[in-house]
Amino acid sequence: MSEEKRLMKGNEAIGEAAVRAGCRAYFGYPITPQNELTAYMAKHMLDKKRTFIQAESETAAINMVFGAAATGARSMTSSSSPGISLKQEGISYACGADLPMVIVNIARSGPGLGGISPGQADYFQSTRGGGHGDYFHLVLAPKSVQEAADLTYKAFELADKWRMPVMILADGLIGQMMEGVVLPPAIDPESLPRKPWGVGHQADTHRANNHVSSINLVPVELEALVRARFKRYEEIKKTEVDFEEVNCEKADLILVGYGTSSRVALGALEMAKAQGIELGLFRPISLWPFPEKRIAELAAKGKKFLAVEMSMGQMVEDVRLAANGKGEVHFYGRCGGVIPSEEEVLAEAKRLLGK
Amino acid sequence: MTEKTFMAGFGGQGIISLGQLWVYCAMKEGLEVTFFPFYGAEKRGGVARASVIVSTKEIASPLVTAPDSSIVMNMDSLPICEEVAKQGGLMLVNSSLVKVDPKRADLKVIKIACNEIAEQIGDGKIANMVMMGALSKATGAVKLDKLEAVLKSFFPESKHKFIPMNMAAIEAGMKAV
Known part of the structure; x- marks a missing residue:
């Protein structure tokens, strides 16, 4: 049976799409104009006995996502422009450690604290690797509440497929407005395949330790890792372009x-x-x-x-x-x-x- | 058909509920819809505004800049609505609270005494529903024939006893045009 069309705010539709994509853990910190998303996750993640934590800061939230993602769980954080700036260090670490995660930016106007009205001035930061180091990550931009839901759902798939963070870049208007939306089917997180590189699960597998880290102090080794990642970027450019x-x-x-x-x-x-x-x-x-x-x-x-x-x-x-x-x-x-x-x-x- | 409506009143008059119910009904009638509230540092007493579009085709900008119809629920909203209204546009004015006429001569103005009508039905708070009935009749964009079912899913069960009163307000609003 096809889903009924619902009237939802963009922020709530993103939240519901994430829950349905099998998001196992959400970590956030409040900021306008994305608050309905954090509020939605607080209610619905806990209802489903999944992890929701309102962190003490944006920096803490992104590092919690790093930890959850390292175990292989589908994980997510969201914020708005100034909060996303604070997360950039963590995003760089996640890209360096090849960790899948979904980051939602319901962008407002800047620079600085700026205003709470919609903005698109985070394009450079989002598409050029907003933190330090040589890296990129997927960035998807919805135009409607329907697409906000669809692209969030797809973002979890792409993050796992390419082992990298995927950012949803929407402005405050997409987050705040209400439109009709038909939601994607719900995935049970338990049904998702285990990630062989993830930490944990040693009691049942008896395998050696997995290390998930961005550090490598041997220049030639680190160069090889960065080059391998850039090869992957070329593959992504061939298959994931959407317009x-x-x-x-x-x-x-x-x-x-x-x-x-x-x-x-x-x-x-x-x-x-x-x-x-x-x-x-x-x-x-x-x-x-x-x-x-x-x-x-x-x-x-x-x-x-x-x-x-x-x-x-x-x-x-x-x-x-x-x-x-x-x-x-x-x-x-x-x-x-x-x-x-x-x-x-x-x-x-x-x-x-x-x- | 595309009907772009700009709604304004003071915080607490139910502008946001009015806009949401309008698009909810339109969606149930098979239309494309978008509802965008102007949120800001406003609080009770400040001006609440909403951009509302219903259409038979894909909706372009969700921001209503030249509304086909505008709803003026209080005095403070009149100059705001007059500034943006489309040339020859429709303006529905709550004459219970707005005692002056719009300055613009090109607008098609309909006056509805929303508060008085609502109070006669039983509660001044449903003045917004009187206005929604009038908007439906005046534009024909949304029939509101699915409103009763929408109200049942919009409000919690404990509030369902108020639905007949709301439906009466819609009827009265339609008749007032």
């Missing part, structure tokens, strides 16, 4: 946006159509790996791009790198927690088209 496009073949100007910005851009595209103007929309769903190949193809066809973001221009740099000088790349953004309107994006698109 959506609307009218990109027909239009000369393509709006590029993720998350909330992509929906504003879609509105501008529809308004343009009503005025007899063709616009395209390209929406990266995986921010790392970025859909650079497809953008390069479109650029080679002479398309122009207009990146739309709730920042001063971060994703636009990936669009420029992908276009590699072949297509003009323009930028329109609002920041400080302001969400651009469909009207102002359309006005900018028309200006670029000389209409």
Whole structure:
């Protein structure tokens, strides 16, 4: 029987999707605008006799996730921008130790404490390896409550598949708004395969110790480990790129946006159509790996791009790198927690088209 | 069909409940929906606002910037709604608390004495439901024919005794348009 459509907040849908994905342990610390997620996990993880801990800080929470993930359990933390900054040291350690985990960032406006309104200015931090050292991790950006649930569920699969943290990067609007959602089927954590590299379980297996750590003091050995990880990144770039496009073949100007910005851009595209103007929309769903190949193809066809973001221009740099000088790349953004309107994006698109 | 509505009133008037019930019913009627509350440092007495969209197709921006219809539940909300309303848009005004007319002449204004109607039914608190009935009648976007079932799942069992009163408020709101 298919699931009934439910009306949920984005934050709650992420929580329920995580529970259904077999998340065994959640560790968090409150911050607006993601509090409903922590609250949801407090209720539902404990109801299911799974682990929920409100840690003493964000730093503690990410290190608890490190510990839980090292045992092989599906584990998760969530926060919003300033809290995610605090977690970056732990994320670097997790990437260095090849630990699967899911990290949710319901981003607000910055820098610093900034404001509690939605923002997309954490793109650089999320996609470039926000902590120290040579590393990347998967980053997925939902545009709706439905996709927030679907991508969270998928994030647990991808984390296990590639043995790396996966970040869900959504803004405060996705977290706070309510929409209809059909939830994925529930997985029993006990039914998930054991991870042979995980610590623990020695009483039943009598195997030698497993060490899960990011430290290696022998330079040539550490180099080999980092190189092996980068080889894995190349595999991920081949298989995990995800994006959506609307009218990109027909239009000369393509709006590029993720998350909330992509929906504003879609509105501008529809308004343009009503005025007899063709616009395209390209929406990266995986921010790392970025859909650079497809953008390069479109650029080679002479398309122009207009990146739309709730920042001063971060994703636009990936669009420029992908276009590699072949297509003009323009930028329109609002920041400080302001969400651009469909009207102002359309006005900018028309200006670029000389209409 | 896409109906974008901007709702505003003071905290405690039930703006958030009104928006949530509106989209819940719309979803049950097979429409795409999105509801976005403006949260901030507001508290009881501050202005509560919600962006609400129901549509037969995929919804673009969840943020309502030029509403087809707006709901003005108190005086403080009037200038906010007048500033954003679409040219020629619909404005439903709670005339129990809003005693002045909108300055804009292009708007189609419908006045409903929500508080008085609600008090006649039995409780001033259901003024928001009177307004929802009026919104349904005036826009035709959401029929509200599944509201009774929605209220049963929206509120805990202990509150179900209030459902007939809420349904009466919806009816009265529809008639007031």
